[in-house]
Amino acid sequence: MKPVLSTDEVVRLEDIIEKEGTSKAELMELAGEFVAQEVERLKPRHVLILTGFGNNGGDGWVAADVLSQKGISVDVVTPVEPDEIPAVLARHVARRTAARDVSLYVGPSRDELSALLEKADVVVDAILGTGFHGSLRSPFSIWIRTVNDASPVVVSVDVPSGLDARTGHVEDDCIRADRTVTMLAPKIGLYSGDGPEYVGELVCGELYEKMDEVIGDVEHAAEIVEPADIVDYLQHLPANVDKYSRGSVLVVAGSTQYPGAAIMAAKSAARAGAGYVCVAAPEPCANIIRLALPSIPVVGIPYDSRGSFGAAARSAVCDLAKKYSCVLCGPGMTVSAGGMDVALGLLELDVPLILDADALNCLAKASIGGIDQTPEMYRREAPLIMTPHYRELSRLVGGDEVSDLVSAIDAAQKIVWAAGSDNLVVVAKGPTTAVVGVEKVLLPMSGPASLATAGSGDVLAGILAGSMALWADQVDIWELLVSYAVAIHSYTGFAAAEEYGEKSVIATDLIDLIGPAMHLAGDEALRSLGLLDGEGA
Numbered sequence: 001m002k003p004v005l006s007t008d009e010v011v012r013l014e015d016i017i018e019k020e021g022t023s024k025a026e027l028m029e030l031a032g033e034f035v036a037q038e039v040e041r042l043k044p045r046h047v048l049i050l051t052g053f054g055n056n057g058g059d060g061w062v063a064a065d066v067l068s069q070k071g072i073s074v075d076v077v078t079p080v081e082p083d084e085i086p087a088v089l090a091r092h093v094a095r096r097t098a099a100r101d102v103s104l105y106v107g108p109s110r111d112e113l114s115a116l117l118e119k120a121d122v123v124v125d126a127i128l129g130t131g132f133h134g135s136l137r138s139p140f141s142i143w144i145r146t147v148n149d150a151s152p153v154v155v156s157v158d159v160p161s162g163l164d165a166r167t168g169h170v171e172d173d174c175i176r177a178d179r180t181v182t183m184l185a186p187k188i189g190l191y192s193g194d195g196p197e198y199v200g201e202l203v204c205g206e207l208y209e210k211m212d213e214v215i216g217d218v219e220h221a222a223e224i225v226e227p228a229d230i231v232d233y234l235q236h237l238p239a240n241v242d243k244y245s246r247g248s249v250l251v252v253a254g255s256t257q258y259p260g261a262a263i264m265a266a267k268s269a270a271r272a273g274a275g276y277v278c279v280a281a282p283e284p285c286a287n288i289i290r291l292a293l294p295s296i297p298v299v300g301i302p303y304d305s306r307g308s309f310g311a312a313a314r315s316a317v318c319d320l321a322k323k324y325s326c327v328l329c330g331p332g333m334t335v336s337a338g339g340m341d342v343a344l345g346l347l348e349l350d351v352p353l354i355l356d357a358d359a360l361n362c363l364a365k366a367s368i369g370g371i372d373q374t375p376e377m378y379r380r381e382a383p384l385i386m387t388p389h390y391r392e393l394s395r396l397v398g399g400d401e402v403s404d405l406v407s408a409i410d411a412a413q414k415i416v417w418a419a420g421s422d423n424l425v426v427v428a429k430g431p432t433t434a435v436v437g438v439e440k441v442l443l444p445m446s447g448p449a450s451l452a453t454a455g456s457g458d459v460l461a462g463i464l465a466g467s468m469a470l471w472a473d474q475v476d477i478w479e480l481l482v483s484y485a486v487a488i489h490s491y492t493g494f495a496a497a498e499e500y501g502e503k504s505v506i507a508t509d510l511i512d513l514i515g516p517a518m519h520l521a522g523d524e525a526l527r528s529l530g531l532l533d534g535e536g537a
């Protein structure tokens with residue numbers, strides 16, 4: 001797993017590295033060399049480097065120096081003369097570079113900048129990095145717009161200029177990078193809010209050779225889960241399994257209004273590997289589900305006048321639930337008094353539980369003031385996975401704003417920290433999904449935009465349930481198993497987008513691609529471990 005840091009922790013890391021004997025000036029040299037190396041890969045003849053007032057600009061000045069010494073023609077744009085740059089380290093390297101074979105442009109007009117952009121093969125954006133805050137000021141607001149209008153190949157240093165590295169928020173404008181070369185460790189803002197739209201391909205320059213020895217000394221905002229991290233869940237089934245040893249799932253879902261959600265979740269659980277799946281649905285929609293899923297038994301449950309779970313549903317569902325390795329509750333069940341009772345009843349049972357969709361809305365309604373105040377939550381010991389999207393998550397924490405990855409992690413941590421259990425995981429679903437536990441925040445591979453379609457969440461909940469049933473006995477870290485399920489869902493998105501076209505994917509397409517998605521994930525894990533295509537370990 002690869003750590004992702006907050007900007008405060010990056011500063012702490014720099015201080016630790018300095019204490020270990022590598023100064024910030026040396027780090028800037030290493031950063032600039034790394035940028036130059038990444039730019040050189042693009043084989044440019046003419047590079048334009050835009051620098052700002054701070055150390056982000058310093059990285060750019062070093063890169064200019066290195067590239068020009070390799071015989072590449074370099075133009076450097078600066079807002080002020082090198083002697084007037086306020087940041088000490090940046091001023092030092094700017095003076096040095098200005099004395100070498102680079103062309104300098106101090107405070108160019110928009111037309112002059114456009115002319116420079118026209119002759120450049122690659123543009124390096126070293127205008128603003130982690131020190132950026134507030135609204136963009138001139139001249140950078142003009143530079144950024146001019147660069148984006150010209151749409152050249154752009155390599156951003158550390159962070160695309162204009163992006164708040166703490167939150168991923170873009171207020172006015174931001175460099176649209178083809179590649180972002182981030183230093184020491186990726187910043188959380190690169191994954192949050194507007195970040196993914198502007199970052200392009202992300203490359204990290206660790207710079208410090210003994211990073212392994214110091215990275216544990218700072219807090220990680222999150223960790224990126226790589227294919228090799230989930231390889232344990234991608235193994236073949238042992239030859240001696242039977243349907244019971246593969247685990248069983250009870251899907252508590254559906255209503256006359258939304259029988260489809262129950263169908264998709266149950267079928268996905270079976271496709272994800274559970275040996276036995278059963279649906280408990282309000283009686284009036286049970287037959288529709290039976291017809292759609294001939295291989296899956298459906299138990300009709302007492303219902304209310306609207307065809308949702310009724311007053312007697314709780315005991316019927318809870319009696320059944322005890323017999324399963326895992327229970328998934330929520331898809332399509334609507335918010336009803338009976339549904340609230342079912343969700344609370346399942347919370348009190350000693351069975352691994354996934355609460356999704358309307359089960360979460362039921363819970364939010366039942367616990368005014370936030371779920372962190374609900375006794376059923378912190379009394380529970382069996383594993384509990386909750387899968388809210390941002391709106392559901394906001395309801396669960398009493399209405400706090402949840403609008404991006406950073407605020408979603410905050411809200412999810414409020415829930416898991418209140419319960420304080422290793423067995424509680426909140427999957428904060430969004431463009432970048434975070435898997436949040438008491439001690440860890442994991443970022444599994446994100447899927448394509450095609451996954452943003454109705455019913456996609458029901459498929460994810462099913463994959464999660466099937467995976468939990470199959471692997472429950474072999475789990476040390478629940479966050480990792482959940483990350484596996486999220487990654488498989490992402491792979492179904494890529495496979496479906498390829499087959500049906502990015503805009504045409506519908507949720508039912510994803511279900512039959514769960515198997516192929518596991519193959520894709522398996523191949524990628526083996527490749528990254530050097531075990532595929534005769535690469536040899």
Ligand SMILES: NC(=O)C1=CN([C@@H]2O[C@H](COP(=O)(O)OP(=O)(O)OC[C@H]3O[C@@H](n4cnc5c(N)ncnc54)[C@H](OP(=O)(O)O)[C@@H]3O)[C@@H](O)[C@H]2O)[C@@H](O)CC1
Pocket residue numbers: 014024027028031052053054055056057059086087127128129130131132133134135136137138140157158159183
């Ligand atoms: N330290 C290290 O060891 C290493 C650091 N490294 C590099 O340093 C970078 C961080 O450098 P940094 O802290 O100097 O901040 P940086 O992003 O250059 O910007 C500060 C300048 O921008 C200005 N400014 C702010 N907001 C603005 C706005 N809205 N509109 C306009 N201007 C605005 C701000 O002005 P002020 O707020 O002071 O008025 C100040 O003048 C980091 O991203 C990485 O690239 C690497 O080399 C590795 C080693």
Ligand SMILES: [K+]
Pocket residue numbers: 056125126127128129156157158159160161
């Ligand atoms: K930048």
